[in-house]
Amino acid sequence: xxxxxxxxxxxxxxxxxxxxxxxxxxxxxxxxxxxxxxxxxxxxxxxxxxxxxxxxxxxxxxxxxxxxxxxxxxxxxxxxxxxxxxxxxxxxxxxxxxxxxxxxxxxxxxxxxxxxxxxxxxxxxxxxxxxxxxxxxxxxxxxxxxxxxxxxxxxxxxxxxxxxxxxxxxxxxxxxxxxxxxxxxxxxxxxxxxxxxxxxxxxxxxxxxxxxxxxxxxxxxxxxxxxxxxxxxxxxxxxxxxxxxxxxxxxxxxxxxxxxxxxxxxxxxxxxxxxxxxxxxxxxxxxxxxxxxxxxxxxxxxxxxxxxxxxxxxxxxxxxxxxxxxxxxxxxxxxxxxxxxxxxxxxxxxxx
Amino acid sequence: xxxxxxxxxxxxxxxxxxxxxxxxxxxxxxxxxxxxxxxxxxxxxxxxxxxxxxxxxxxxxxxxxxxxxxxxxxxxxxxxxxxxxxxxxxxxxxxxxxxxxxxxxxxxxxxxxxxxxxxxxxxxxxxxxxxxxxxxxxxxxxxxxxxxxxxxxxxxxxxxxxxxxxxxxxxxxxxxxxxxxxxxxxxxxxxxxxxxxxxxxxxxxxxxxxxxxxxxxxxxxxxxxxxxxxxxxxxxxxxxxxxxxxxxxxxxxxxxxxxxxxxxxxxxxxxxxxxxxxxxxxxxxxxxxxxxxxxxxxxxxxxxxxxxxxxxxxxxxxxxxxxxxxxxxxxxxxxxxxxxxxxxxxxxxxxxxxxxxxxxxxxxxxxxxxxxxxxxxxxxxxxxxxxxxxxxxxxxxxxxxxxxxxxxxxxxxxxxxxxxxxxxxxxxxxxxxxxxxxxxxxxxxxxxxxxxxxxxxxxxxxxxxxxxxxxxxxxxxxxxxxxxxxxxxxxxxxxxxxxxxxxxxx
Numbered sequence: 001x002x003x004x005x006x007x008x009x010x011x012x013x014x015x016x017x018x019x020x021x022x023x024x025x026x027x028x029x030x031x032x033x034x035x036x037x038x039x040x041x042x043x044x045x046x047x048x049x050x051x052x053x054x055x056x057x058x059x060x061x062x063x064x065x066x067x068x069x070x071x072x073x074x075x076x077x078x079x080x081x082x083x084x085x086x087x088x089x090x091x092x093x094x095x096x097x098x099x100x101x102x103x104x105x106x107x108x109x110x111x112x113x114x115x116x117x118x119x120x121x122x123x124x125x126x127x128x129x130x131x132x133x134x135x136x137x138x139x140x141x142x143x144x145x146x147x148x149x150x151x152x153x154x155x156x157x158x159x160x161x162x163x164x165x166x167x168x169x170x171x172x173x174x175x176x177x178x179x180x181x182x183x184x185x186x187x188x189x190x191x192x193x194x195x196x197x198x199x200x201x202x203x204x205x206x207x208x209x210x211x212x213x214x215x216x217x218x219x220x221x222x223x224x225x226x227x228x229x230x231x232x233x234x235x236x237x238x239x240x241x242x243x244x245x246x247x248x249x250x251x252x253x254x255x256x257x258x259x260x261x262x263x264x265x266x267x268x269x270x271x272x273x274x275x276x277x278x279x280x281x282x283x284x285x286x287x288x289x290x291x292x293x294x295x296x297x298x299x300x301x302x303x304x305x306x307x308x309x310x311x312x313x314x315x316x317x318x319x320x321x322x323x324x325x326x327x328x329x330x331x332x333x334x335x336x337x338x339x340x341x342x343x344x345x346x347x348x349x350x351x352x
Numbered sequence: 353x354x355x356x357x358x359x360x361x362x363x364x365x366x367x368x369x370x371x372x373x374x375x376x377x378x379x380x381x382x383x384x385x386x387x388x389x390x391x392x393x394x395x396x397x398x399x400x401x402x403x404x405x406x407x408x409x410x411x412x413x414x415x416x417x418x419x420x421x422x423x424x425x426x427x428x429x430x431x432x433x434x435x436x437x438x439x440x441x442x443x444x445x446x447x448x449x450x451x452x453x454x455x456x457x458x459x460x461x462x463x464x465x466x467x468x469x470x471x472x473x474x475x476x477x478x479x480x481x482x483x484x485x486x487x488x489x490x491x492x493x494x495x496x497x498x499x500x501x502x503x504x505x506x507x508x509x510x511x512x513x514x515x516x517x518x519x520x521x522x523x524x525x526x527x528x529x530x531x532x533x534x535x536x537x538x539x540x541x542x543x544x545x546x547x548x549x550x551x552x553x554x555x556x557x558x559x560x561x562x563x564x565x566x567x568x569x570x571x572x573x574x575x576x577x578x579x580x581x582x583x584x585x586x587x588x589x590x591x592x593x594x595x596x597x598x599x600x601x602x603x604x605x606x607x608x609x610x611x612x613x614x615x616x617x618x619x620x621x622x623x624x625x626x627x628x629x630x631x632x633x634x635x636x637x638x639x640x641x642x643x644x645x646x647x648x649x650x651x652x653x654x655x656x657x658x659x660x661x662x663x664x665x666x667x668x669x670x671x672x673x674x675x676x677x678x679x680x681x682x683x684x685x686x687x688x689x690x691x692x693x694x695x696x697x698x699x700x701x702x703x704x705x706x707x708x709x710x711x712x713x714x715x716x717x718x719x720x721x722x723x724x725x726x727x728x729x730x731x732x733x734x735x736x737x738x739x740x741x742x743x744x745x746x747x748x749x750x751x752x753x754x755x756x757x758x759x760x761x762x763x764x765x766x767x768x769x770x771x772x773x774x775x776x777x778x779x780x781x782x783x784x785x786x787x788x789x790x791x792x793x794x795x796x797x798x799x800x801x802x803x804x805x806x807x808x809x810x811x812x813x814x815x816x817x818x819x820x821x822x823x824x825x826x827x828x829x830x831x832x833x834x835x836x837x838x839x840x841x842x843x844x845x846x847x848x849x850x851x852x853x854x855x856x857x858x
Contacts, residue, residue: 032445065845067838072441073444073539074441074442074445242836306644
């Protein structure tokens with residue numbers, strides 16, 4: 001499988017659906033990827049099993065504020081700087097890149113780095129969606145160390161850190177983001193190819209592409225069929241309450257059902273990503289399961305910063321990967337982690 | 353006493369003009385076909401409404417589609433050299449990325465990303481003056497220079513420094529468009545806005561010259577203004593510098609005009625033409641703006657245009673054999689092709705006449721035929737558009753304007769009342785005549801600092817723009833403050849937009 005100029009936009013729209021409202025807007029990352037593919041050629045997508053067991057795989061992504069990225073984005077050199085830093089440390093070549101986070105722009109931006117470096121992209125990622133904090137990844141659950149971590153900014157600054165654990169990694173990275181003016185490219189949890197299958201969620205690049213293709217072909221129904229999701233409600237956004245606290249885009253989005261959903265009111269708790277959907281005080285979908293608000297007409301995902309009063313939307317829920325449903329997974333990314341009451345209810349069992 | 357106002361709106365089909373009295377009474381009106389060179393129609397319309405009042409006119413406001421048409425038809429556009437101040441950041445997406453090839457071919461006069469840019473926290477990466485001079489030396493012969501820098505809305509210092517270098521290297525006559533003066537947040541969109549602005553200098557400058565000459569021809573003494581996207585006015589000096597802001601005046605003008613005709617400040621406005629129906633919203637006396645930037649001629653910009661839902665339904669909409677609505681329309685040939693006018697084609701107007709909603713042509717030509725199910729599905733289409741535009745659950749007042757509005761019924765779902773003001777068919781020209789002068793500003797606000805001071809800074813920025821555009825400083829009002837908090841910012845930040853407006857300086 002390849003990502004080329006013919007399918008990269010569909011792939012990006014699939015990433016947006018997996019972004020659960022976050023992960024950064026896909027528009028500029030898509031332009032960056034298109035420019036890189038046009039210049040350097042398509043990107044080959046492989047499974048980790050296709051590589052030698054000791055091949056070096058580098059999970060990568062962007063850190064920082066999506067709004068900064070619309071004013072100041074990649075120089076195009078970030079991928080090379082990250083790989084050179086890793087190769088300098090490990091004294092062997094990077095064999096493939098992998099998305100730390102498939103959801104939103106973070107699943108798209110690294111395609112440009114693969115294209116420019118001539119590296120394959122691993123068909124897997126560390127979240128299967130988007131999450132706000134660096135420790136909310138499957139490598140963390142699997143016990144892979146985030147260190148050494150590598151960072152590069154668009155001015156050419158390169159930094160290597162050796163955090164003692166995931167929380168320190170997050171803390172240090174957030175400071176580097178600040179120093180670099182709001183955004184930074186990062187690589188962490190470097191792994192041998194042999195470790196990838198047990199420490200990541202497989203086939204998520206294929207899934208994103210399949211979602212994007214289904215979206216173009218069959219709209220929302222296509223997405224639900226491919227992602228195994230369910231339609232939570234279709235209606236109109238009647239309230240968007242934004243709270244300006246803690247530097248997170250927190251808020252509550254209220255959707256009033258129309259058509260077959262008339263009389264239903266579903267509210268969605270948001271903290272950068274859509275975290276909990278509830279109806280009459282009852283949870284109908286909840287993190288780590290995926291909740292995405294899409295345009296009712298086109299099926300395109302709407303990020304939390306672009307939700308507006310009056311939009312016609314469908315709210316879809318999709319089951320998360322099994323690893324998030326383990327006690328450890330729920331501890332890291334379940335409702336209590338975000339300050340909500342538990343317990344988590346799997347989306348398949350929540351009655352509508 | 354010079355207190356009369358003239359409003360002119362140049363549309364695709366008609367050029368409308370009105371003369372308003374000091375208290376807003378409609379003294380004269382005209383509707384003439386838009387001419388190949390729209391200035392001919394403008395001159396004619398001016399002559400038709402000014403009568404013996406040439407000495408009593410205080411303002412003449414013109415809304416025109418010249419700039420938009422130039423972009424859509426890729427005609428009469430200037431060639432523009434682009435200087436982005438951000439390098440080495442942003443090199444992954446070059447200027448003109450995503451532009452349609454034909455538009456780019458008409459406009460692209462070379463582009464460069466030079467070292468520089470501002471950070472969100474205010475740090476400035478210095479320009480390499482020698483590098484900028486070297487680039488500018490290659491730009492002689494273009495029609496304008498567009499300059500856009502990262503976070504230039506936070507601090508325009510570097511765009512201004514580069515503009516000074518342009519004057520030095522290429523002379524004071526070279527037109528320069530600066531991103532922070534034309535666009536909002538989003539470097540690529542702001543850069544696109546600056547490029548389009550630079551490319552429109554020639555055509556809009558020509559329109560302004562002709563407009564001013566037409567006023568002189570008729571001996572009209574009033575101050576000329578142009579209408580802009582949000583339904584407000586700007587001086588001709590401002591319009592020469594920021595021609596791209598004249599693109600969206602039309603839809604705004606009819607929404608504003610509907611407000612003036614009914615005295616309402618909050619309502620939905622339905623404008624029914626021959627081919628389509630536009631539903632817009634009047635909020636606090638101004639057209640509600642789209643939440644996101646719009647595409648212009650295939651180019652993404654961050655201009656906010658009036659928030660409008662359009663449906664393919666108008667007086668000329670053709671009814672299919674199974675009762676389906678359009679989307680084709682007989683358009684301006686209604687008067688020959690519709691059945692009530694002796695034609696062979698069944699249109700929405702025929703159905704409306706058969707049901708007694710409208711009176712036109714010869715109803716006898718329809719016999720006993722009636723099409724209640726056609727009207728029912730048309731009404732449903734409009735009611736759905738109303739529902740899309742409503743911001744709350746309750747019913748809202750709805751104003752009907754436009755020549756085709758006779759096809760609509762006496763009541764509509766979602767409308768608390770349906771108003772059909774007199775002179776509804778020149779609402780656009782009336783909206784132009786009564787326009788206020790406004791200024792907009794948008795910043796990223798650091799919530800870790802003094803928030804009130806931050807808001808005040810944006811407000812005074814907007815006020816400065818309103819004054820530049822020709823507003824009366826004594827009567828400026830803050831019309832709107834929109835704030836959206838931003839994800840993953842440390843310290844917390846929000847995006848703040850402020851609109852300030854006041855009546856034109858007499």
